[in-house]
Amino acid sequence: MTKAEEFLYKYLNNASPTGFEASGQQIWLDYLKPVVDTYFTDSYGTAVGVINPDAPYKVVIEAHADEISWFVNYITSDGYIYVRRNGGSDHMIAPSMRVNIHTDKGIVDGVFGWPAIHVRDAAKEETPSLKNIFIDVGASSKDEVESLGIHVGCVITFKDQLSDLNNKYYCGRALDNRIGGYMIAQVAHKIKESGVKLPFGLYIVNSVQEEIGLHGAQMIAHNIKPNVAIITDVCHDTTSPMYDKKQNGDFTAGKGPVLTYGAAVHKKLLDLVIGVAKKQEIPFQRAAASRSTGTDTDAFAYSNEGVPSALISLPLKYMHTTVETAHKEDIENVIKLMYEFLIQHDPAFDFRYVK
Template sequence: MDKNSEEFLYKYLNNASPTGFESSGQQIWLDYIKPYIHDYISDTYGTMVGVVNPDAPYKVVIEAHADEISWFVNYISSDGYIYVIRNGGSDHQIAPSKRVNIHTKDGIVKGIFGWPAIHVRDRVKEETPSLKNLFIDCGCASKEEVEAKGIHVGSVVTFDDELMELNDKYYVGRALDNRIGGFIIAQALKRISENNIELPFGLYVVNAVQEEIGLRGAEMIARRIKPDVAIITDVCHDTYSPMYDKKTQGEQKAGNGPVLTYGPAVQNNLLNMIIEVAESKNIPFQRSAASRMTGTDTDAFAYSDIGVASALISTPLKYMHTTVETAHKDDVENVSNLIYEFLVQLKSGHDFRYIK
């Protein structure tokens, strides 16, 4: 990886982009891809789209989502403790003793998720962390002191954790789900530009907002672009990690390659083309199956407008929705490579219908 790409990766993943508050991360992402696009779209809620060949009638999307899970301030007690609700699928069990950033219009206020000492908790009926008892301490002794710092009901809170590397093999941090996907599609775009590839179609590189609360950004932008093809990136579970059951959760492992999903929202002719590309280019891949919905932006694109040929390429991830989400460097490279190789062989106007 070149220095510019590495700097982008760290800057982008370390930036906070909570659901509904993605704009600062979107600006970082847009600034990085601008040299490789002809135009861009920014919609009302913050989804960013880099466009190559904007006048081409045949439209192809590669997509990731930009938002991360977080918390909202929900109540401030008279003695200055802050109680929260989820913004997305934040895990209450990992919160105690975590450091947090409380985002205000005047900047970051530091806080911590406090928790009673082990010595004093009831050993018979010991409480476990829940939204009923989680609280944030920002060093204030009253509600008025908290509010004087710019904190109010609705202030958003993120964990204070940054990207690191583990054993020179893995990226570790919060919000790899799915800003690692934003990095992956940006790298595929960069490679197309640097290799002077003249695509015969319009390429729409989409970084969608609000996936973590129901695929909302993808729903909006899919209707606006009306693409012919959509390749969605997201993350899936490394089921070789402890406490997973492969019989019910499938068999995927970080380091073994991109995961290609089968399911009703995935268009099989498109999926088969991706598999053929992977096999011809010796890109390792794994398979998974989705019952009913994939739970990713694939569903939003597939079922938008009159239906879009859509497929899902996932990066296997350890410890999803924690502050130590872990992705293998080889998978990051191989997902981006697979997307690139798919794009350079795709012909404009390709008809993916089953019956013609």
């Protein structure tokens, strides 16, 4: 296993729930530090590696570090735990899942329980919802639960590990969007290894709290005040069953990064990225966003006095589950596209639409 793969598995297998990203950010920074000139973090945990920190022209490449999770919301007298979402966690997939409950005393094991199929009344059968899913930690009272260090507000993540699927895909939880953190870190390593001297400052940004409203990106965009921002996130592979391509678009894992058109995406910057993809024969797909992209692109684009921003998305199967699945070739092509854009970008380019 290469050092990059070792980092990928360590980083993806570590829990990094929204608002509690510190341990993952430390892993990410430790991998990035050898290939950047300096780094900094902000008060809420966004981490930034910088190449050429004294350059006046600043380019950002960005991903978000947080994953969806749950909070302990209520503990019953007989020791069962009810939850609320931290981000877009899916109640439908929760029953029978194993979980880690993160406490000041350490991780406590638990399971989302569910009654057996042969004792449920099919005519009155309830589907999983926030009203009825619950966690069992093997306790028989509220006092016993609390003695384990569990209290209202403890964060909960699914117990799952990254795996290789048929030598073509990576599969696991939290590829949305720690796979983005991996990709931007690989771009920085590629720049270092190639010996390329960039004519601008490069800010490699791993933002927090995207899953609850792009908050980390909003904060760091005002801090850095970049001239250009390239954001990477995930989008849906719509060839999977149960997607309507007329509504969701037509994107296939393995056919390349997805480049988005929309108001927040600066058309001139997008054209530059597409030009690089065509020149370097990097396959890509196209998407259209209505109103907003729903990613950190929006936070950067509308920060300060407006920052030309573009979105490069990785097609992902089964988003917000424990089996998020991404094609290895797409991952490498996102890395290649960001790298090739950076080494070709001219800081003198005029992004004004009207002159």
